[in-house]
Amino acid sequence: MKNIETALVCFSEQNRLSRHEATDRGASVEFQHMTGRLNSARWALLAPVIVAALSALAACAGQSDERTVSVFAAASLTNAFTDIAAAFEAENPGTAVVLNLGSSSSLREQILSGAPANVFASASDQIMASVIKAGNAATPRTFATNRLAIAVPVGNPAAITGIEDFARPELLLGVCAIGVPCGDLARRVFELAAVTAAIDTNENDVQALVTRIEADELDAGLVYQSDVATNPRVERIDLPDAINPMTVYPITTFDGSSVEADAFVSFVIGPIGRRLLSEHGFGSP
Amino acid sequence: MNRNGVTPRAPWQLVGLALVAAALFVIPIVGLFSRAPWRRLPKLLASDLVTDALTLSLVTSIVAAALATVFGVPLAWLLARGTFRGRGLLRAVVTLPMVLPPVVGGAALLFALGRRGIIGETIDNLTGFVLPFSIWGVIIANVFVAMPFLVITVESALANLDPGYERAASTLGASPLRIFWRVTMPMIAPSLRAGIVLAWARALGEFGATVTFAGNLQGRTQTLPLAVYVSLESDRDSAIAISMVLIVVSMTVLVVLRDRWWSRT
Numbered sequence: 001m002k003n004i005e006t007a008l009v010c011f012s013e014q015n016r017l018s019r020h021e022a023t024d025r026g027a028s029v030e031f032q033h034m035t036g037r038l039n040s041a042r043w044a045l046l047a048p049v050i051v052a053a054l055s056a057l058a059a060c061a062g063q064s065d066e067r068t069v070s071v072f073a074a075a076s077l078t079n080a081f082t083d084i085a086a087a088f089e090a091e092n093p094g095t096a097v098v099l100n101l102g103s104s105s106s107l108r109e110q111i112l113s114g115a116p117a118n119v120f121a122s123a124s125d126q127i128m129a130s131v132i133k134a135g136n137a138a139t140p141r142t143f144a145t146n147r148l149a150i151a152v153p154v155g156n157p158a159a160i161t162g163i164e165d166f167a168r169p170e171l172l173l174g175v176c177a178i179g180v181p182c183g184d185l186a187r188r189v190f191e192l193a194a195v196t197a198a199i200d201t202n203e204n205d206v207q208a209l210v211t212r213i214e215a216d217e218l219d220a221g222l223v224y225q226s227d228v229a230t231n232p233r234v235e236r237i238d239l240p241d242a243i244n245p246m247t248v249y250p251i252t253t254f255d256g257s258s259v260e261a262d263a264f265v266s267f268v269i270g271p272i273g274r275r276l277l278s279e280h281g282f283g284s285p
Numbered sequence: 286m287n288r289n290g291v292t293p294r295a296p297w298q299l300v301g302l303a304l305v306a307a308a309l310f311v312i313p314i315v316g317l318f319s320r321a322p323w324r325r326l327p328k329l330l331a332s333d334l335v336t337d338a339l340t341l342s343l344v345t346s347i348v349a350a351a352l353a354t355v356f357g358v359p360l361a362w363l364l365a366r367g368t369f370r371g372r373g374l375l376r377a378v379v380t381l382p383m384v385l386p387p388v389v390g391g392a393a394l395l396f397a398l399g400r401r402g403i404i405g406e407t408i409d410n411l412t413g414f415v416l417p418f419s420i421w422g423v424i425i426a427n428v429f430v431a432m433p434f435l436v437i438t439v440e441s442a443l444a445n446l447d448p449g450y451e452r453a454a455s456t457l458g459a460s461p462l463r464i465f466w467r468v469t470m471p472m473i474a475p476s477l478r479a480g481i482v483l484a485w486a487r488a489l490g491e492f493g494a495t496v497t498f499a500g501n502l503q504g505r506t507q508t509l510p511l512a513v514y515v516s517l518e519s520d521r522d523s524a525i526a527i528s529m530v531l532i533v534v535s536m537t538v539l540v541v542l543r544d545r546w547w548s549r550t
């Protein structure tokens with residue numbers, strides 16, 4: 001779903017191509033001439049539209065000559081990386097960062113299926129390891145840490161106090177799906193706390209889970225500390241560190257990636273990235 | 286098919302385009318089956334993930350098709366026969382789920398029937414029952430996306446019905462409800478069957494509204510399409526196996542029904 005952003009960038013890219021319109025029009029005139037025998041006013045209207053759509057598609061396919069960095073980042077990094085990308089673009093005029101956000105596991109599948117990623121920031125070193133194993137990627141560097149926390153709707157209507165409440169079947173409780181980093185981490189927390197959780201939904205990424213809690217569709221959910229650190233639409237209940245293992249975020253670039261990709265990784269690890277990550281509730285590695 | 290014995294030679298342009306169209310459907314299915322993990326297949330298909338999702342999908346899609354019929358036929362009748370203001374608008378609203386992205390439908394259902402929805406909140410306060418994250422959430426999402434297919438099919442059949450038969454029955458003293466059961470329904474039976482099959486098929490494949498409105502929990506709300514989606518990210522072989530189940534179930538039903546009674550008009 002977050003791929004929409006890529007599509008939007010592509011769309012805005014087309015607007016810049018309006019200078020080519022003159023040639024497009026020439027083509028459409030010829031097209032009208034060809035179809036003129038049909039003697040239909042509809043064709044005259046449709047032809048430029050079709051030509052414009054096709055040339056827009058062609059423009060999209062050929063956008064690789066633009067100086068863009070395609071960054072695939074874990075859903076939990078959504079806000080932090082949106083800020084970091086803006087700061088990076090401000091410091092590097094002419095370079096555009098395209099963010100593709102989703103669960104680390106879905107991003108891994110996209111990358112392994114050949115999606116054109118320049119940078120991959122994962123919420124799990126296991127998922128990073130499987131991407132590295134497939135080849136083409138540089139040695140990953142850890143840039144942030146995180147832990148889980150309980151998120152409840154504002155006012156905590158179900159009066160949740162701790163991880164034990166996740167065993168109560170009468171509550172509506174959510175976690176991330178198994179295979180998604182926050183979902184695997186949640187299972188680890190339940191295991192360490194010896195809680196048999198009465199889960200009502202397994203969301204496909206942490207952003208989806210947070211949104212459900214914000215809307216009071218769920219009584220509580222296990223999300224990242226970074227998701228609740230600066231979010232006024234949910235309340236946070238911390239878990240003791242003993243049952244709440246720390247997770248690390250690795251980042252890497254891919255073979256044949258541009259100077260810009262390396263620059264982006266350095267920027268994330270550097271002081272500005274560090275500061276923005278910390279503002280969004282991430283820990284230092 | 287060729288009753289009068291005259292077959293004009295097929296224009297090659299049409300055949301060419303038709304083959305491209307057919308390839309668009311055939312090639313992806315071939316692609317899916319070419320990646321099938323044949324040796325692990327029995328084990329994958331016997332897993333709880335698959336059996337739970339298959340059972341849930343069959344139950345919810347059949348219940349949804351039944352509900353769509355019980356409520357959809359009267360709605361189709363109202364749209365075809367009713368003479369009230371706003372009928373065109375009502376028809377547009379009823380068919381909206383056919384064009385709406387199912388995710389939008391799921392969100393709309395949440396705002397109406399969710400725990401903080403305009404009706405859902407009252408239901409929760411009065412009974413403590415919450416539709417989302419329950420099997421009823423799946424069924425309602427299914428009915429929402431599937432019923433329009435039934436309504437459209439039945440409505441057009443009703444609209445094309447010769448009113449003479451119903452009038453004759455009325456002259457002979459049959460009550461309106463009796464006319465509906467004994468005259469109208471038998472005459473639209475083929476369309477009704479087609480509508481039920483279409484609605485069922487749409488419900489079986491439903492994903493977006495379900496995942497948005499009902500969430501995702503194995504054995505309760507995780508239908509086959511949701512299981513495919515979840516597995517695509519953790520276990521591709523499982524995802525392919527479940528997709529094959531969906532294809533085989535759908536194909537079997539469509540082929541069998543088509544032979545049995547769908548096309549028997």
